[in-house]
Amino acid sequence: MKHKTVKSSKRQLVKKSIASVILLNMLITSSLPLVVLAEAEISTTEATTTNSNSATTEVATTGIKIPDAASLGLQVKSAVLIEPTTGEVLLSINSDVALPPASMTKMMTEYIVAEQVKQGKLSWDQVITVGENAAATIGSRIFLAEGDQHTVEELYIAMAVGSANDATVALAEQVAGSEAAFVDMMNETAERMGMTTAFFINSTGLSRADMPEKFRPSEDRETVMSAMDTAILAKFIVQDHPDFSRFTAIQSHQFRERDTNPIINYNWMLEANKDITNFKAYAYEGLDGLKTGHTEAAGNCFAGTAERDGMRLISVVMGAETNAARFVETKKVLDYGFNNFEIQQVIAPKTTVEGTETVPVKKGVETSVAVVTDLDVQFMVPKGTQNPTITSEVTLMDAEELVAPLAKGTKVGTITYTYKIEGMSEAQEKTVNLVTAEEVEKGGWFRLLFRGIKQLFVDLFDGIMNLF
Structure with missing residues (x-):
């Protein structure tokens, strides 16, 4: 002065x-x-x-120069990398473009169901009776029949690990009475979270034409969500429900005793896969979630999160060419973050x-x-x-x-x-x-x-x- x-x-x-x-x-x-x-x-x-x-x-x-994200040569339609506690966007490629998110949509269903449990409106051991809509849902599923009964936790694992569409619909209907009413909750939650491009038509990420005809929305629209909005949703999951990996890091799960094969997690990058022959080439240190997605319209998508040395990063890639490519591209994105950035206490x-x-x-x-x-x-x-x-x-x-x-x-x-x-x-x-x-x-x-x-x-x- x-x-x-x-x-x-x-x-x-x-x-x-x-x-x-x-x-x-x-x-x-x-x-x-x-x-x-x-x-x-x-x-x-x-x-x-x-x-x-x-x-x-x-x-x-120190004048440290960060490499240009373009140098990664990502083969995706869009990508984003954020650090959730500061909200800093470390990499962004077409991240605000609304695209079909496929089963990454289920992240919103996971969030709302977990919130219902947190608020005491549901319990993990509560039994759900499967309805007509869930039993008729196609795509990735665990072949639920109308009238089947399973706990919230059993269905949640099937959704989070095996991306089961029928389990997802059953959970949505239990929460809101109908999938359509649950979709209203999804869109309201997206708005509250500040997701500016997201619009949901169902709880699963299926295309409208692939939904049971009786339960399709009357409006001819599709579910869309940008990579940035997907990362925002992931941020709310890891911050509001820090125990998320209790489900997302499960490698396989025997849903019913009579099932010939267990549910296998579609996320090949789980750190726990480092000793699994088919997946060890993709296993990534510290990675414990979150959700894969694939439809013809969306291509191959993946919202991943990993923690190293006390720092968690969230990455999203959308529109990769192959199933394996989404993980190869995600590794590039996460490596870019962990190799070039750190959290520092400045005050x-x-x-x-x-x-x-x-x-x-x-x-x-x-x-x-x-x-x-x-x-x-x-x-x-x-x-x-x-x-x-x-x-x-x-x-x-x-x-x-x-x-x-x-x-x-x-x-x-x-x-x-x-x-x-x-x-x-x-x-x-x-x-x-x-x-x-x-x-x-x-x-x-x-x-x-x-x-x-x-x-x-x-x-x-x-x-x-x-x-x-």
Whole structure:
């Protein structure tokens, strides 16, 4: 902060002398106790805090260059890579284009069913009776018959592991009464999540023509969802249901004792497959979900997620040419993320903000209180970055609201930190609270009285000075 330099001059000395004489004269003739003088020792020039101010921290960075995503040579219609906690988009190729998602649609069904269980509206051991629509559904399935009974968990595993369309419809009908009503829930949830391109016509991802004719929607539309929207959906799954891999990482499952073959997970990239002869070439370290998809219209799709060294990434590829190609392309995308980026704590919790070390408090034992951030701030940065350039903007509460007593940890404002990776289109932002670092007790009436008297004389002194 810059301060104006006070220039010495005879004119200023004369002004100050006259003002001092006038003030001293008033004090001498006044009947006020001399304790006023003790409070008056405080400098008459006090720092004022505005409701909003900003400060930028400029520090040297390492200047690390991230490879262009085009260098990966991805053979897909669209792709995206995100880090869910910061929301940073690390790679984006046609990621906002709405495309048929095939069975990646089931991720929304999985999310809603898991939410129903979380909210106590369903239980994993609740028994579901299979209806006409589910029994008539074709494609990938476990051949449910109308009237069959299975638990929510059994059907959920069949959906998440074997991509069973009939199990998916049975779950949807249990939640909402009909698949059509469940589709309304899907579209409402998509809107709430901020998915801008997603539109669902069923719970499975089947094309309209492949649905049982009796249960097709009247509107001639198809399910669509962009790679970005799919990644957003995946983000909600891993954050709201961190136990998701309890289902998605299952390699195989015996649905019924009489079944000749178990359900095999279509996700060849599961880390657990590293010892399976047919899949070990595709197994990926840390990968534990999420969902494959394939229809003639969609091609081969895959929403994958993997965690390494405490960092989770979510990738989506759509429109790969072959079943195996979706996993080959996903490996390229995930490698790009893990090889080039890391999460870094850029602001520690309980940090003092330069320029906003304190805020004024009314009617307290003290006239100001120290403030700090309440939480830490983490950003995705290029791997190996040191001292990333972070900007910040402080917004403080109205000073009239900060009246003692104040408890330690009382919110007095917010600070928004911003960081942008060179070459990335979007900046990362995180807002945390500014809180009091200590308690402020209410001042006694005697202290407040003489503080008011002191302020009266300070204001009078300033007024006299301004006369000259």
